[in-house]
Amino acid sequence: MFSLLNTIWTVLKTTFRKRATIQYPEERPHIPPRWRGRIILSRDAHGQERCVACNLCAAACPVDCISLQAAEDRQGRRYPSFFRINFSRCIFCGYCEEACPTYAIQLTTDFEMGEYVRQNMVYEKEDLLISGPGKYPGYDFYQEAGLAVGGKDKGTGPNEEPPVDVKSLMP
Amino acid sequence: MTDTFHHLVILFGILFSVLTAGGLLIWLERRLLALWQYRYGPNRVGPFGLLQVAADMIKVFAKEDWIPPFADKAVFIIAPAVIVIVVVMSFAVIPWAPGIEVVDLNVSVLFVLAMSSLGVYSVALAGWASDSKYSLLGGLRASAQMLSYEVFMGLSLMGVVMLAGSFNLRDIVEAQEDLWFVVPQFFGFVVFFIAGIAETHRLPFDLPEAESELVSGYHTEYSGLKFGMFFVGEYLGIALISALTVTLFFGGWKGPFLPPGIWFGLKTFLFICFFVLIRASLPRPRYDQLMSFGWKVCLPVSLVNLVVTGAVILMRATY
Numbered sequence: 001m002f003s004l005l006n007t008i009w010t011v012l013k014t015t016f017r018k019r020a021t022i023q024y025p026e027e028r029p030h031i032p033p034r035w036r037g038r039i040i041l042s043r044d045a046h047g048q049e050r051c052v053a054c055n056l057c058a059a060a061c062p063v064d065c066i067s068l069q070a071a072e073d074r075q076g077r078r079y080p081s082f083f084r085i086n087f088s089r090c091i092f093c094g095y096c097e098e099a100c101p102t103y104a105i106q107l108t109t110d111f112e113m114g115e116y117v118r119q120n121m122v123y124e125k126e127d128l129l130i131s132g133p134g135k136y137p138g139y140d141f142y143q144e145a146g147l148a149v150g151g152k153d154k155g156t157g158p159n160e161e162p163p164v165d166v167k168s169l170m171p
Numbered sequence: 172m173t174d175t176f177h178h179l180v181i182l183f184g185i186l187f188s189v190l191t192a193g194g195l196l197i198w199l200e201r202r203l204l205a206l207w208q209y210r211y212g213p214n215r216v217g218p219f220g221l222l223q224v225a226a227d228m229i230k231v232f233a234k235e236d237w238i239p240p241f242a243d244k245a246v247f248i249i250a251p252a253v254i255v256i257v258v259v260m261s262f263a264v265i266p267w268a269p270g271i272e273v274v275d276l277n278v279s280v281l282f283v284l285a286m287s288s289l290g291v292y293s294v295a296l297a298g299w300a301s302d303s304k305y306s307l308l309g310g311l312r313a314s315a316q317m318l319s320y321e322v323f324m325g326l327s328l329m330g331v332v333m334l335a336g337s338f339n340l341r342d343i344v345e346a347q348e349d350l351w352f353v354v355p356q357f358f359g360f361v362v363f364f365i366a367g368i369a370e371t372h373r374l375p376f377d378l379p380e381a382e383s384e385l386v387s388g389y390h391t392e393y394s395g396l397k398f399g400m401f402f403v404g405e406y407l408g409i410a411l412i413s414a415l416t417v418t419l420f421f422g423g424w425k426g427p428f429l430p431p432g433i434w435f436g437l438k439t440f441l442f443i444c445f446f447v448l449i450r451a452s453l454p455r456p457r458y459d460q461l462m463s464f465g466w467k468v469c470l471p472v473s474l475v476n477l478v479v480t481g482a483v484i485l486m487r488a489t490y
Contacts, residue, residue: 004453011207011452020209 031109036094038110039085041125042103042134049129050104050141053080057096057105065089066096075150077142083128087113088121102141106134182273189262189407194224196406200447207451228399236395239301246300251390251397254293254404258411261286265414266341268424268431279340280332283415284325287370291317293404294372294379298389309388312458313379316369319465320376323473324366330359330480331419344423353420358476360420362469367412369465371405373446375453378461413442 022029031037044050053070071081096105115121133139142149143157155162198213198221205212213220238247264279266272276282291314298310332338334355335346343352353360369376380388390401417423417438424431426438456464 008448008452012448014209015206017209019206019211021211023211 031111033109035109035111036092036097036107038087038108038113039090039092039096039123039128040106040108040130040134041083041128042106042130042132042136044133044140044142045138046140047131048077049079050102050133050139051080051083052078052102052104052141053083054078054101056099056101060095060099062093062095063089063091076147077149080125083125085123085128086121087123088118103134103136103139104141106136108134178273181271185262185267185271185273186259189259189410190403192410193403193407194228195221196410196443197227197402198224199443200406200450203444203447204451207448231396231399234395234398236397239303239392241302242392243300243302246296247392248397250293250297250300251393251400251404253296254290255400255407257286257289257293258404258407261411262407262414264340265411265418266344266423267435271432272341275341276339278338280328280338280343280419283340283411284321284328287324287411288317288321290370290404290408291321293401294389297393297401298379301389301392303392305386305391306389309379309381309385309391312385313372313389316372316376316378316461316465319462320366320369320469323362323465323470324370326470326473326477327359327362327366328419329477330356333480333484340418340423344418344425347422347425351420351422356420356476356480358472359480360416362473362476363419364412364416365469367416368446368449369461371408371412373405373409374450375455376461377455378458381455383455409443409446410439413439413446416442 042050051068053068055068055070058064058066058068065086066084067086068080068083070078072078092107094107097107100106113121142152144159146155146157146160146163148154154160201223202212202214202220213223216222216226238244261283263273264276264282266275294313294317295310298306298308298313301307301310331343331352334352335343337343337346346352368374372379378388379385380390385391390398393401414435417435421438423438424435426434429437
């Protein structure tokens with residue numbers, strides 16, 4: 001009986017306690033920088049697309065919401081001819097970001113993606129591509145991958161070693 | 172002529188304010204409950220979310236009014252009306268202020284008790300007519316609970332009636348000029364309030380509609396405005412029990428400085444808030460605990476209270 005009264009009194013004492021609710025549209029919640037929100041495609045320091053259309057993100061995606069088509073330009077750079085993410089399927093697990101070898105696909109802190117028409121949830125490449133490098137400034141896949149592309153020869157990039165002569169026995 | 176007009180104004184004024192209060196209580200409960208759960212509750216529609224009531228009403232009106240094909244149609248329709256009718260009838264005898272009441276009945280305490288007993292029909296019939304297992308269980312629980320708590324609800328009031336020497340609520344309020352009856356009749360008040368909570372089947376005594384086991388009990392099959400009637404009836408029941416508690420134990424409209432109607436409203440409001448506070452804090456007992464608490468604790472307490480009050484009154488009369 002007294003425990004019941006004590007309960008009532010304890011609840012009554014919390015009357016002027018600060019409320020836990022965040023009044024969302026006016027009051028913004030804190031979003032951590034690693035938040036898994038809207039997916040973007042980033043560009044490297046030279047303003048070129050990072051995506052090399054390797055399809056690893058599409059393979060990693062557990063709900064198959066990513067689809068893309070690989071293509072190659074005259075310089076030998078691979079790029080996606082289209083890149084489509086169906087955000088009405090996306091579960092924002094971030095596996096695509098983990099799978100990406102070139103830091104091209106990244107998840108951002110944006111989460112306000114409501115739409116009235118379901119078709120508008122399908123984002124094409126021009127909706128996904130941003131102008132900057134996203135979370136990894138200064139990273140350029142082709143400068144480090146040891147690949148001959150667009151006038152740059154094998155092993156001449158800043159973080160590359162010259163190619164090994166496989167026909168010689170010397171170390 | 173002017174007398175009739177005066178009565179009509181009072182009648183419709185009370186009816187209007189009671190029904191408005193019943194609607195606003197939905198908002199009040201949600202806000203208060205939110206307050207005690209560190210939330211805000213409905214605060215978007217209109218000032219302080221007050222228009223939430225209007226939004227809810229529109230929603231309830233627009234809902235499909237579905238009567239299950241297996242239900243007993245006539246009884247199914249009557250049941251939600253019964254609870255609202257009996258509660259509004261009970262409000263007829265409550266004195267709001269000197270001269271402001273619908274009827275000055277000389278057995279108004281008995282009238283209120285009779286009306287709240289009739290309220291059992293609403294839930295029992297609703298549970299019965301729905302022809303669904305959850306509704307039936309809820310209806311059975313409701314009738315058993317309300318009948319057993321009805322017993323000592325009446326008994327706990329007899330002490331007040333003895334002290335005031337009248338069944339008339341107006342006389343009872345007048346008899347509290349010097350001392351509120353909550354002081355000499357403290358146990359009567361506690362038992363009456365507990366019985367009142369059980370009578371309105373509010374938490375923690377909401378076993379007839381225990382969501383965790385009975386979906387929503389006797390109104391499982393109800394939708395639309397019929398469901399709304401049950402809700403309005405429940406909230407009006409809260410207001411009624413609060414108003415009765417104030418009238419019987421807390422001096423009704425009596426109080427310094429402020430006009431009597433304001434005092435009555437203020438005290439009633441506090442008790443309504445207390446109802447919500449109890450809902451916010453207490454868990455629901457098991458059904459057998461509810462029954463044994465009623466018969467083994469509340470009934471003896473109210474009987475002892477009755478005997479002791481009678482003895483004290485007799486002693487005073489003799490010496």
